[in-house]
């Protein structure tokens with residue numbers, strides 16, 4: 001993939017998202033959130049690519065993956081007014097539809113198309129399938145880290161706002177019940193595993209899920225970035241003050257430091 005081809009994709013993205021902003025105020029806030037998320041995932045991807053010493057060629061593929069990974073969010077929101085896949089459709093599949101419909105990758109060689117599409121297809125799965133078609137898991141692993149890192153940023157920022165100012169679709173509709181934490185979610189975190197979306201009942205459970213993602217990072221550079229930014233601690237600070245929660249969070253932070261090298 002040439003730099004010029006990547007530049008063309010970036011230009012395409014700006015033109016593509018523009019009309020989606022032409023909606024009511026609540027809709028525009030939610031769409032803007034995803035535009036900003038995409039830009040920051042691109043920035044984060046560049047940082048991880050540099051941190052992991054990727055070749056310029058691989059960095060460009062990684063960049064294209066970051067740019068397009070959530071492109072399905074725009075038609076998803078317009079059609080269903082939600083970012084909740086379970087109430088609408090899988091946004092990774094929707095992204096692939098957009099890529100095909102707009103013929104975005106047709107000028108790339110077949111291997112590059114496969115690498116980009118597969119990384120996007122698997123970016124939001126709880127687990128990457130054992131069998132994949134790509135010759136490498138590199139780009140799948142990269143986007144999964146870059147996406148998580150920016151979602152941490154997004155929620156740390158969101159939680160710092162008063163509830164009425166938060167983008168409505170960003171908290172996926174979970175009720176903000178400050179004292180409630182589901183036992184199953186805290187147990188999963190304490191065991192060093194990733195909390196399941198199906199087990200979430202409240203916004204606090206969602207925070208636990210976000211914290212549990214530290215157990216699903218692939219690169220040292222990603223762990224270092226997230227430690228430096230202190231966003232896990234910021235998320236944890238908004239959980240109820242209970243000893244067993246503190247212990248589970250401390251375990252997650254310790255695992256993060258250990259993996260950061």
Ligand SMILES: [Fe+2]
Nearest residue numbers: 041069070147
């Ligand atoms: Fe994303």
